[in-house]
Amino acid sequence: xxxxxxxxxxxxxxxxxxxxxxxxxxxxxxxxxxxxxxxxxxxxxxxxxxxxxxxxxxxxxxxxxxxxxxxxxxxxxxxxxxxxxxxxxxxxxxxxxxxxxxxxxxxxxxxxxxxxxxxxxxxxxxxx
Amino acid sequence: xxxxxxxxxxxxxxxxxxxxxxxxxxxxxxxxxxxxxxxxxxxxxxxxxxxxxxxxxxxxxxxxxxxxxxxxxxxxxxxxxxxxxxxxxxxxxxxxxxxxxxxxxxxxxxxxxxxxxxxxxxxxxxxxxxxxxxxxxxxxxxxxxxx
Numbered sequence: 089x090x091x092x093x094x095x096x097x098x099x100x101x102x103x104x105x106x107x108x109x110x111x112x113x114x115x116x117x118x119x120x121x122x123x124x125x126x127x128x129x130x131x132x133x134x135x136x137x138x139x140x141x142x143x144x145x146x147x148x149x150x151x152x153x154x155x156x157x158x159x160x161x162x163x164x165x166x167x168x169x170x171x172x173x174x175x176x177x178x179x180x181x182x183x184x185x186x187x188x189x190x191x192x193x194x195x196x197x198x199x200x201x202x203x204x205x206x207x208x209x210x211x212x213x214x215x216x
Numbered sequence: 217x218x219x220x221x222x223x224x225x226x227x228x229x230x231x232x233x234x235x236x237x238x239x240x241x242x243x244x245x246x247x248x249x250x251x252x253x254x255x256x257x258x259x260x261x262x263x264x265x266x267x268x269x270x271x272x273x274x275x276x277x278x279x280x281x282x283x284x285x286x287x288x289x290x291x292x293x294x295x296x297x298x299x300x301x302x303x304x305x306x307x308x309x310x311x312x313x314x315x316x317x318x319x320x321x322x323x324x325x326x327x328x329x330x331x332x333x334x335x336x337x338x339x340x341x342x343x344x345x346x347x348x349x350x351x352x353x354x355x356x357x358x359x360x361x362x363x
Binding site for chain 1 (some may be wrong): 262263264265266267268269271272273275277278279280281282314339341342343345
């Protein structure tokens with residue numbers, strides 16, 4: 089059976105002040121017989137500000153959260169003002185046209201269907 | 217295979233899958249205790265807080281939260297407490313998890329002039345926003361006596 093695990097590359101925060109900081113969204117990867125499910129936390133992100141790309145075997149998630157109301161003096165700053173970016177190496181044989189994406193409540197779910205060849209199959213046994 | 221088509225298809229699927237969420241209002245309840253009913257571990261959501269002439273404005277990252285899973289409580293002595301439950305998808309093998317399976321919890325102390333009983337909160341796209349109005353504080357004049 090071929091290896092269907094996703095490998096990931098976390099993007100390091102950029103040091104230059106000219107660009108917005110980037111951070112890798114926290115992700116969980118689930119796997120069952122038929123698909124790999126990638127779940128990424130992307131709070132503040134909408135469909136318009138999210139870019140999901142599959143280039144050969146590299147899957148890239150990039151997003152710019154919508155700016156929030158920030159009227160007043162900043163008392164505490166822990167999360168605002170950064171973009172999300174993370175890349176994954178997609179295993180061979182994933183059905184690119186079958187990839188399904190959902191974005192709800194700041195959580196992206198990407199369903200990557202496994203190729204038929206690596207799915208476990210039950211072999212019917214007939215009595216002689 | 218034409219990869220441009222693959223990318224285009226992916227965007228179309230994302231458009232179909234994405235739901236435009238309006239901001240959902242969440243009542244702020246009085247009382248300091250928030251009981252966690254599930255056995256999920258707790259994580260601390262990152263928070264930005266601003267203060268202007270009228271109010272304190274708080275944004276917290278709680279991806280996966282919605283108005284049914286979020287509770288915001290105010291207690292005069294201990295301030296704001298936020299608990300957001302989230303449900304991790306359960307398919308197949310256990311993940312080498314980074315985000316799923318945790319509930320969000322955060323307590324925030326605010327100054328005495330914060331009027332938590334009039335606080336409002338809402339959630340949108342996994343970001344919780346809380347507005348706590350300020351009480352009017354009448355400046356007190358300090359008499360100065362010459363020696």
